[in-house]
Amino acid sequence: MAVTEAQPGNERVRGGGKARERILEAAYDLFAHRGIQAVGIDAIIAHSGVARQTLYRHFSSKQALVLAFLERREELWTKDWLQSEVKQRSADPEQRLLAVFDVFDGWFRSPGFEGCSFINVMLEITDPADPIHRAGTSYLVKIRDFLEDLARSAGIADADNFARQWHILMKGSIVAAAEGDQDAALRAQQIATIALRDAKRLEPWSRPLLGKPSPH
Amino acid sequence: MAVTEAQPGNERVRGGGKARERILEAAYDLFAHRGIQAVGIDAIIAHSGVARQTLYRHFSSKQALVLAFLERREELWTKDWLQSEVKQRSADPEQRLLAVFDVFDGWFRSPGFEGCSFINVMLEITDPADPIHRAGTSYLVKIRDFLEDLARSAGIADADNFARQWHILMKGSIVAAAEGDQDAALRAQQIATIALRDAKRLEPWSRPLLGKPSPH
DNA sequence: AACGAATCAGACTGATCGTTCTCCCTCCGT
DNA sequence: ACGGAGGGAGAACGATCAGTCTGATTCGTT
Numbered sequence: 101m102a103v104t105e106a107q108p109g110n111e112r113v114r115g116g117g118k119a120r121e122r123i124l125e126a127a128y129d130l131f132a133h134r135g136i137q138a139v140g141i142d143a144i145i146a147h148s149g150v151a152r153q154t155l156y157r158h159f160s161s162k163q164a165l166v167l168a169f170l171e172r173r174e175e176l177w178t179k180d181w182l183q184s185e186v187k188q189r190s191a192d193p194e195q196r197l198l199a200v201f202d203v204f205d206g207w208f209r210s211p212g213f214e215g216c217s218f219i220n221v222m223l224e225i226t227d228p229a230d231p232i233h234r235a236g237t238s239y240l241v242k243i244r245d246f247l248e249d250l251a252r253s254a255g256i257a258d259a260d261n262f263a264r265q266w267h268i269l270m271k272g273s274i275v276a277a278a279e280g281d282q283d284a285a286l287r288a289q290q291i292a293t294i295a296l297r298d299a300k301r302l303e304p305w306s307r308p309l310l311g312k313p314s315p316h
Numbered sequence: 317m318a319v320t321e322a323q324p325g326n327e328r329v330r331g332g333g334k335a336r337e338r339i340l341e342a343a344y345d346l347f348a349h350r351g352i353q354a355v356g357i358d359a360i361i362a363h364s365g366v367a368r369q370t371l372y373r374h375f376s377s378k379q380a381l382v383l384a385f386l387e388r389r390e391e392l393w394t395k396d397w398l399q400s401e402v403k404q405r406s407a408d409p410e411q412r413l414l415a416v417f418d419v420f421d422g423w424f425r426s427p428g429f430e431g432c433s434f435i436n437v438m439l440e441i442t443d444p445a446d447p448i449h450r451a452g453t454s455y456l457v458k459i460r461d462f463l464e465d466l467a468r469s470a471g472i473a474d475a476d477n478f479a480r481q482w483h484i485l486m487k488g489s490i491v492a493a494a495e496g497d498q499d500a501a502l503r504a505q506q507i508a509t510i511a512l513r514d515a516k517r518l519e520p521w522s523r524p525l526l527g528k529p530s531p532h
Numbered sequence: 533a534a535c536g537a538a539t540c541a542g543a544c545t546g547a548t549c550g551t552t553c554t555c556c557c558t559c560c561g562t
Numbered sequence: 563a564c565g566g567a568g569g570g571a572g573a574a575c576g577a578t579c580a581g582t583c584t585g586a587t588t589c590g591t592t
Contacts, residue, residue: 119568119569133442134442135439135440135442137353137354137440138353138440138441138442140548140549140550141549141550141551142548142549142550150569150570151568151569151570151571151572152551152552152570152571152572153552153553153554153568153569153570153571154568154569154570156550156551156552157568157569161550161551162549162550162551215439219439219491220439220440222494222495223351223431223435223436223439223440223491223494224351224353224354224436224439224440225354226349226350226351226354228496237495237496240495261503264492264497264499264500264503265503265504265506265507267488267492268485268488268489268491268492268500268503268504268507269484269485269488269507270488271487271488271491271492272483272484272485272486272487272488272489272491273484273488275435275439275484275487275488275491276480276483276484276487278438278439279438279453279456280444280453281480283480284480284484287477287480287481287484288481288484290481291481291484291485291507291511294510294511294514295507295510295511298510335538335539356578356579356580357579357580357581358578358579358580366539366540367538367539367540367541367542368540368541368542368581368582369539369540369541369582369583369584370538370539370540372580372581372582373538373539377580377581378579378580378581
């Protein structure tokens with residue numbers, strides 16, 4: 101937090117908004133839709149209407165700007181959109197898990213579908229030691245943590261494995277949507293439904309009932 | 317076919333193989349592991365040990381070289397490896413479908429795991445009109461066609477939807493493996509198993525028995 | 533021996549990359 | 563009124579990009 105001491109009544113007049121905000125908005129749109137390597141600093145400058153030096157005053161390098169983009173992506177996409185929408189659609193953890201694909205369905209059919217920036221960045225920057233690659237994977241882990249919490253709340257035994265499986269369905273459907281399959285979310289949800297049923301059916305002893313009937 | 321009139325005893329001596337072959341081998345390794353945009357012509361020249369002009373004699377542009385790489389990728393990865401391995405492990409279409417993830421399991425645990433170049437290229441070149449993007453998606457369609465044939469042979473009713481679902485599991489597991497989950501193939505296979513059981517159980521009327529019990 | 537085609541080696545072009553620098557203007561707090 | 567900071571416009575940097583050109587060398591074939 102604390103975007104360089106942002107107290108009220110501090111905004112620059114030129115251009116309607118603060119320069120840093122305009123830069124991040126332009127970077128967000130461009131990086132999300134065209135990827136990292138295909139977007140140059142010049143394109144971000146042009147789209148934000150900001151001076152060259154102003155960009156480098158707020159972000160020390162392109163890498164810093166990319167990392168800031170990913171941070172904002174988690175804020176806007178993961179938290180404010182995906183998790184928020186899922187929680188809003190149901191209070192039941194099982195229904196929330198399935199709601200992920202309802203939310204995805206609307207996403208896949210939206211005109212400006214951009215795919216998952218975390219996946220894109222991780223696959224685009226192949227070096228595992230690169231901070232950008234590491235950031236992409238770490239934000240994917242946070243999504244998986246959200247799924248794991250839901251699975252645990254739903255009384256699923258191996259919540260880790262289940263969350264990873266659910267995430268595989270999510271990521272696979274996103275790639276399929278990028279290929280052009282607008283029904284990818286529904287197809288994934290079909291499998292997810294029977295996977296969830298199976299996870300609940302195979303290990304009913306794991307659900308909290310009375311005591312703990314666990315082995316020995 | 318016909319790599320510029322390749323009759324026996326025609327090979328250039330310098331470097332052990334024909335120049336075109338060395339270029340394609342270098343491009344294959346570099347593009348598959350580092351992506352398209354991150355690999356420059358200079359890197360391919362250096363790794364192939366070929367002269368600059370020699371490369372442009374065989375490939376008119378970088379785009380042409382990328383398209384040749386994808387074509388070879390389908391030959392080596394899709395046909396000679398994936399489909400060949402799957403067919404070798406079983407003759408039963410259902411077992412062949414499941415064997416995909418056995419093959420993937422070995423792939424995910426191999427040291428130089430490079431991911432799926434068709435997915436990578438499609439996500440890296442976001443413009444759907446770009447020939448490279450189109451090539452990537454078209455080779456993914458061919459993989460799906462292979463799955464659809466297996467599904468049809470297995471007597472699954474909606475083979476198209478089933479193949480797309482299977483492909484979602486495959487692509488999702490590949491992305492998960494790129495994140496570092498070496499057990500991604502096993503996780504996907506667990507879901508695939510119950511999905512296959514469900515597809516066979518829900519529509520037993522669709523299997524060829526005696527006559528055709530189809531509606532009206 | 534001689535020829536042409538293929539390859540090699542490297543300079544070179546123009547464009548673009550990320551980044552730095554300079555100069556000027558405008559604002560805000562004092 | 564003044565100073566300093568933030569921003570705008572643009573030149574310029576060195577590096578790299580894809581692609582072209584030249585000239586010498588080596589090959590297979592005759």
